[in-house]
Amino acid sequence: MKKPPDNTPLKNYRVLDLSRIWAGPYCTKLFADMGAEIIKMESLSVYDSHRGPGSPARGIAAYPDGEPGDEPWNRNGWFNCLHMSKYGVTLELTKNEGRRVFERLVSISDVVIENFRQGSLERLGYTYEELRKHRPDLIYVSMPAFGNTGPWKSYLGYGIGQEQLSGMAHMTGYRGEGPMKSGINHGDPITGSHAAGVLLAALRYRRKTGKGMFIDVSQQESSVALMGPEVLAYQMTGQEPERQGNRSGWYAPANSYPCVGDDRWVTIAATNEEQWQSLTEIMGIPGLSDDARFATVEQRRANHDELDEIISKWTISQEVYSVTQKLQKVGVPSGPVLRGPDLLKDPHYQDRGTFVTVDHPLVGPKQYPGIPWRMSATPGQVRWPSPTLGQHNSEVYSELLGLTGIEIEKLDEAGIIGTKPTGSRII
Amino acid sequence: MPGLLEGVKVLDLTHYIAGPYCTKLLSGLGADVVKVEHPTRGDGIRWLGPFASGNSEIPSSPSFVKTKMPPEDGAWFLYLNTAKQSLALDLQSPEGKRVLLDMAAKADILVENFAPSGMDNLGLSYPEIREINPALVMTSISNFGQTGPYRDWKASELNLYALGGLMNITGEPEQEPLKEGMPLAQLGAGQNAFAATMAALMYAEETGEGQQIDLSIAEYATNILENALMQYSYSGQEYNRVGNRGYGRAAWGIYPCQDGHVGIIAGPDHRWPEVARIMNREELSDPRFVSRSGRLENADEVDAYMLPFLIENNKLDIFKSGQESGLGFSFVATMKDILEMEQLLDRDYFVELNHPVAGNLTYPGAPIMPEESVDAWVFKRAPMLGEHTKSVLDSWLGYSDKQVSELVEQCVLIQGQGG
Numbered sequence: 001m002k003k004p005p006d007n008t009p010l011k012n013y014r015v016l017d018l019s020r021i022w023a024g025p026y027c028t029k030l031f032a033d034m035g036a037e038i039i040k041m042e043s044l045s046v047y048d049s050h051r052g053p054g055s056p057a058r059g060i061a062a063y064p065d066g067e068p069g070d071e072p073w074n075r076n077g078w079f080n081c082l083h084m085s086k087y088g089v090t091l092e093l094t095k096n097e098g099r100r101v102f103e104r105l106v107s108i109s110d111v112v113i114e115n116f117r118q119g120s121l122e123r124l125g126y127t128y129e130e131l132r133k134h135r136p137d138l139i140y141v142s143m144p145a146f147g148n149t150g151p152w153k154s155y156l157g158y159g160i161g162q163e164q165l166s167g168m169a170h171m172t173g174y175r176g177e178g179p180m181k182s183g184i185n186h187g188d189p190i191t192g193s194h195a196a197g198v199l200l201a202a203l204r205y206r207r208k209t210g211k212g213m214f215i216d217v218s219q220q221e222s223s224v225a226l227m228g229p230e231v232l233a234y235q236m237t238g239q240e241p242e243r244q245g246n247r248s249g250w251y252a253p254a255n256s257y258p259c260v261g262d263d264r265w266v267t268i269a270a271t272n273e274e275q276w277q278s279l280t281e282i283m284g285i286p287g288l289s290d291d292a293r294f295a296t297v298e299q300r301r302a303n304h305d306e307l308d309e310i311i312s313k314w315t316i317s318q319e320v321y322s323v324t325q326k327l328q329k330v331g332v333p334s335g336p337v338l339r340g341p342d343l344l345k346d347p348h349y350q351d352r353g354t355f356v357t358v359d360h361p362l363v364g365p366k367q368y369p370g371i372p373w374r375m376s377a378t379p380g381q382v383r384w385p386s387p388t389l390g391q392h393n394s395e396v397y398s399e400l401l402g403l404t405g406i407e408i409e410k411l412d413e414a415g416i417i418g419t420k421p422t423g424s425r426i427i
Numbered sequence: 428m429p430g431l432l433e434g435v436k437v438l439d440l441t442h443y444i445a446g447p448y449c450t451k452l453l454s455g456l457g458a459d460v461v462k463v464e465h466p467t468r469g470d471g472i473r474w475l476g477p478f479a480s481g482n483s484e485i486p487s488s489p490s491f492v493k494t495k496m497p498p499e500d501g502a503w504f505l506y507l508n509t510a511k512q513s514l515a516l517d518l519q520s521p522e523g524k525r526v527l528l529d530m531a532a533k534a535d536i537l538v539e540n541f542a543p544s545g546m547d548n549l550g551l552s553y554p555e556i557r558e559i560n561p562a563l564v565m566t567s568i569s570n571f572g573q574t575g576p577y578r579d580w581k582a583s584e585l586n587l588y589a590l591g592g593l594m595n596i597t598g599e600p601e602q603e604p605l606k607e608g609m610p611l612a613q614l615g616a617g618q619n620a621f622a623a624t625m626a627a628l629m630y631a632e633e634t635g636e637g638q639q640i641d642l643s644i645a646e647y648a649t650n651i652l653e654n655a656l657m658q659y660s661y662s663g664q665e666y667n668r669v670g671n672r673g674y675g676r677a678a679w680g681i682y683p684c685q686d687g688h689v690g691i692i693a694g695p696d697h698r699w700p701e702v703a704r705i706m707n708r709e710e711l712s713d714p715r716f717v718s719r720s721g722r723l724e725n726a727d728e729v730d731a732y733m734l735p736f737l738i739e740n741n742k743l744d745i746f747k748s749g750q751e752s753g754l755g756f757s758f759v760a761t762m763k764d765i766l767e768m769e770q771l772l773d774r775d776y777f778v779e780l781n782h783p784v785a786g787n788l789t790y791p792g793a794p795i796m797p798e799e800s801v802d803a804w805v806f807k808r809a810p811m812l813g814e815h816t817k818s819v820l821d822s823w824l825g826y827s828d829k830q831v832s833e834l835v836e837q838c839v840l841i842q843g844q845g846g
């Protein structure tokens with residue numbers, strides 16, 4: 001196993017990571033970005049479902065050139081963008097030999113994290129109390145959909161559902177139409193990021209006091225936390241928030257406007273009078289800057305439809321990047337709606353190294369989202385591609401636990417570890 | 428107990444949304460967070476409603492801002508600034524700057540979300556701050572980051588959502604791309620800034636070496652595109668808007684019901700018979716619908732068979748009938764639904780906070796709760812403008828009342844109401 005670079009903030013921490021899909025893995029991705037040693041543990045019978053089906057139809061999930069290949073579970077971009085710089089091991093917790101290995105791993109880990117359905121690990125006999133017998137100062141992060149207590153504790157939830165149950169979807173949508181989901185499973189990264197920060201506070205607390213703790217994450221509560229202002233607003237006004245499309249309750253105009261090309265859009269938002277005046281000047285429409293219909297923000301909000309029509313007429317003959325440049329030059333908040341190809345070749349993101357090219361043995365070199373911030377003293381780096389199923393079994397079990405080659409081989413023969421899945425459970 | 432981060436000193440130069448959410452998490456965990464605000468304008472978000480007093484006035488012109496003190500009871504300010512202290516200080520004045528530098532020398536963390544040139548213009552660039560406190564963690568949150576060709580571009584949430592790639596994949600394919608209703612790019616960037624700040628703090632405490640964190644909100648958005656970006660990166664195939672249907676899915680998304688909207692999740696495949704049973708439609712058991720790809724091919728037909736049941740039943744019943752059968756159904760919660768949700772109430776999620784102007788309100792509590800034996804979070808209302816000027820200058824710098832009065836006379840700071 002590779003020693004993490006010295007100048008990484010979390011190099012002294014080891015996380016035993018049983019989490020899957022996105023919420024938990026995003027938390028441990030942030031940890032891996034900052035140098036923590038992440039042991040991602042999967043079961044051969046129920047591997048991380050983000051790896052995709054064992055024998056998928058072509059075109060489902062993100063495979064290189066659309067080809068699932070011989071080992072589709074190792075070639076799925078969904079999985080491979082979230083587990084870079086982590087170690088991948090397999091282990092069957094349903095078998096006694098597997099349990100002994102697991103318990104030894106717990107004993108040398110600072111953190112255990114999982115986002116199974118509530119009670120899953122407990123049914124295998126692993127409560128926090130039990131885990132602490134193997135590691136007294138363990139921090140155990142458990143993140144079921146609705147937390148570990150309450151009438152809904154055993155309910156299932158995914159990122160897409162948390163958008164709805166937190167109220168986010170209620171506020172998203174075109175004006176006068178129904179609620180709309182986002183293009184991602186937005187609850188997942190929200191929970192993962194909250195968990196990463198709180199887990200760091202818990203590690204710091206442990207460093208001071210020697211005490212571990214049990215951290216009960218409700219993915220739903222984590223998402224509702226971002227709805228706070230609207231929860232207060234509702235109590236103040238007695239009104240549910242209206243879906244406003246791309247408009248703002250605070251300023252106008254704000255919307256996405258069509259440009260030259262198929263499905264090309266520029267977003268424009270004038271957040272104050274000065275920006276509104278700059279927008280009218282750059283559009284060069286005579287009389288617009290002192291048109292009484294648009295003289296104040298209230299009037300612009302009231303006559304937003306007409307305003308949108310005027311702005312659309314101006315943008316429709318322009319190219320998205322060049323109209324943005326024009327608007328930015330005079331200080332009007334604006335930006336193209338970037339699509340996949342735009343993102344990967346955008347000059348700003350290229351300049352900042354936002355996306356990194358990583359060479360995965362079964363995929364080849366591809367671009368991935370990198371570390372989501374820059375640290376001047378501890379820059380960090382993507383150290384290796386996401387592990388194939390069970391890729392680091394030998395390294396982890398021999399170097400961390402001191403198992404001999406023969407012992408590891410026996411585990412392999414007994415089907416307790418391995419690299420070939422024996423089943424898959426995909427939602 | 429006073430929270431997990433008791434004793435950590437945070438100098439908070441943030442305003443509006445992204446920065447304040449980061450420092451809200453720090454103050455919530457018990458850090459000593461001092462929010463520096465302009466003595467008469469305050470955090471710009473103080474001016475944005477709705478307000479508890481019912482005043483929905485929008486500050487439409489700069490003159491509005493100059494003529495009176497900001498309201499104390501805006502929903503956004505109240506939520507994003509819980510458990511912080513407010514120091515009303517004029518950073519443009521030389522005396523004000525000196526106070527700030529004295530505080531920076533004592534702080535463990537400084538968080539700011541000015542435009543990238545903002546701190547330089549105040550004479551508070553990272554190299555200058557590092558001179559006086561090499562162990563300080565300075566977290567800089569900005570729209571596009573401290574470097575790069577778009578560094579100085581102006582952006583609202585809408586533009587960040589567009590440039591971050593999230594917008595292209597939200598909304599109906601035949602309509603314009605859509606942003607989400609909540610400013611989740613800014614709030615999410617604030618979350619990530621909190622995690623990064625915590626890691627840098629631990630490193631600084633171990634090594635004595637501070638650093639600057641450069642966090643871009645647009646870049647944050649590109650980091651959570653997941654499938655949408657990877658599909659293109661891997662296969663060259665673009666990921667497009669699909670409205671309320673999951674990408675490459677059917678019976679997977681938001682549907683209308685009797686009293687609102689529900690989320691149907693038809694999966695995994697072996698659970699599909701349960702969906703058919705709940706919806707009480709023989710037709711849904713058709714072998715054509717049993718697999719994910721089969722449902723996708725016949726998506727409209729599947730919807731048509733599900734709708735009669737959905738329209739006749741209420742969201743909570745549909746949600747529970749799915750969940751009781753092991754299906755991850757959901758429903759679109761309104762604010763009222765959230766405040767009344769039995770799960771949240773059972774877990775004591777909400778906290779009541781009383782504010783001298785805004786009165787009693789119910790706030791969402793901790794986003795994540797450690798076990799009860801650990802007092803991880805503190806719950807206190809947001810500060811009035813300048814409410815803690817005197818107490819902070821005393822506790823951080825040992826200023827006497829006389830020193831504070833002199834600075835007040837010079838209009839460098841204001842001791843506000845409240846407390």
